[in-house]
Amino acid sequence: STYASSEIVSSFCDCIECRGGHLRADLAILEIVDEQGNVLPSGKTGEVVITPMRITGMPLIRFRTGDISFMTNDPCKCGRFTPRLGPILGRKAQMLKIRGTTLYPQALFAVLDSAPEVLEYYIVATGHGLSDQIEVFVALKEPHSSLEPISERLNARCRLTVPVTEVPINEARSRIFSVSRKPVRFIDRREKSKLNL
Secondary structure, rough: EEEEEEOEEEEEEEOOOOOOOOOOOOOOEEEEEOOOOOOOOOOOOOOEEEEEOOOOOHHHHHHHHEEEEEEEEOOOOOOOOOOEEEOOOOHHOOOOOEEOOEEOOOHHHHHHOOOOOEEEEEEEEEEEEEEEEEEEEEOOOOOOOOHHOOOOOOOHHOOOOOOOEEEEEEHHHHHHHHOOOOOOOOOOOOOOOOOOO
């Protein structure tokens, strides 16, 4: 896999060992930071911050991407010794706090993407105050099949009981592709005042 953005003009790429994204050290400086911008040690999860070293037209210093990941410094089996970026766990603005559990939509996506009975899906987040609520909407390959296996897999992954509702395939696709050419599977209807954007 790869990780890149137009602002950093470079990318992190997995090697054949698939143990994180490598980046040449002369292209960018990678940091993982907490909410206050303090650098976190290797293995700790936080926001990805990058200082590109080869940009001249629009130099960026400690560019906060809004992506959540972690960095590892141990040598890779491929022979490289440079720090590696782990998988992107989610977007900072999409972090969910549900009954004391923090998670990102990607955790739900991973379950639903691998569910053989699901054709399409989207997630709606609502909430105010200190807790969020989510509901998963799925279009099934076999309409009106049991939703219990999907609920059980979501519960096993997230340790939460997540409501799952079946919707027709045309309704699911109209929601997913209503605002962009890219599929939008996370619909955020939470009060914006409580989000740390």
